[in-house]
Amino acid sequence: MSRSRNAEPAPPPQSTLRHTHSHPEADADSVCANHSPAVGLAAAEDYCRARDLRLTPARRRALDLLLSSHRAMGAYEVLEGLAADGLGSQPPAAYRALDFLTQNGLVHRIERLNAYVACPHPHHAHSPAFLICRSCGVVEEAASSAARAALANAASSGGFQIESVVIEVVGLCPTCIPTAASEGGPA
Ligand SMILES: [Zn+2]
Ligand SMILES: [Zn+2]
Numbered sequence: 008m009s010r011s012r013n014a015e016p017a018p019p020p021q022s023t024l025r026h027t028h029s030h031p032e033a034d035a036d037s038v039c040a041n042h043s044p045a046v047g048l049a050a051a052e053d054y055c056r057a058r059d060l061r062l063t064p065a066r067r068r069a070l071d072l073l074l075s076s077h078r079a080m081g082a083y084e085v086l087e088g089l090a091a092d093g094l095g096s097q098p099p100a101a102y103r104a105l106d107f108l109t110q111n112g113l114v115h116r117i118e119r120l121n122a123y124v125a126c127p128h129p130h131h132a133h134s135p136a137f138l139i140c141r142s143c144g145v146v147e148e149a150a151s152s153a154a155r156a157a158l159a160n161a162a163s164s165g166g167f168q169i170e171s172v173v174i175e176v177v178g179l180c181p182t183c184i185p186t187a188a189s190e191g192g193p194a
Contacts, residue, residue: 046072047125051113054129060111069104070113070125078144079122098134117146119175124148136174142183149176 017129051070055062073080082133086101097100103155107125111127116122117137124137124146136151151174162169178185 023103024053046076048129051129054113058111060107064092065089066104068094068109069101070108073108073114073123073125077123077124077146079117079120079121079139079146081120085123105119116147117175118142118173119177120144120146134172136176138176138178138180140180140183141177142187144178145180145182147180164190 009012047072048067051067052062054060057188067090069085072085082098082101085094085105085183089100089104093106105114105116109116109123112132113126114123115126115135115137116140117124119139126135127143127148133148134151134155136154137146138147138149140146155172158172159169
């Protein structure tokens with residue numbers, strides 16, 4: 008396993024450093040979260056075209072896999088999908104596609120899981136919190152503006168300068184709560 012490529016992490020996109028949300032009517036943290044993979048792919052194509060970004064077949068396939076899964080997927084899982092389509096058989100193929108998608112806001116990296124999820128609304132600048140189901144692995148984006156503001160206040164009152172904030176919340180999704188209870192959770 009060569010995870011040493013992360014020895015020098017690329018600087019995170021600006022939007023994760025500073026929350027500059029300015030979409031009064033579209034606090035995307037709550038809208039358009041139910042796009043189908045086809046809708047998501049079409050939106051990504053528009054998004055890339057508008058920005059002169061190349062959505063190569065491998066990048067497109069990697070995004071399709073993530074849009075279809077709703078779970079976070081590791082790079083090796085994405086690589087299996089690429090390999091099945093003849094789009095690459097070595098890990099760098101997956102990492103290059105995922106790096107492109109992450110850097111351009113189409114995909115988020117979940118630090119805790121060392122895995123990736125498709126962003127349901129890349130066209131809105133945002134810094135989401137992630138709600139991670141520990142049972143089924145589903146990851147949802149949630150609004151984090153209030154939490155980030157509270158952290159910014161707490162930090163500045165202590166003279167601390169925030170450079171990056173990662174909010175990843177672990178718990179049980181609505182589907183898994185009943186199962187967990189019947190498996191002898193807290194009585
Ligand atoms: Zn997102
Ligand atoms: Zn779940």
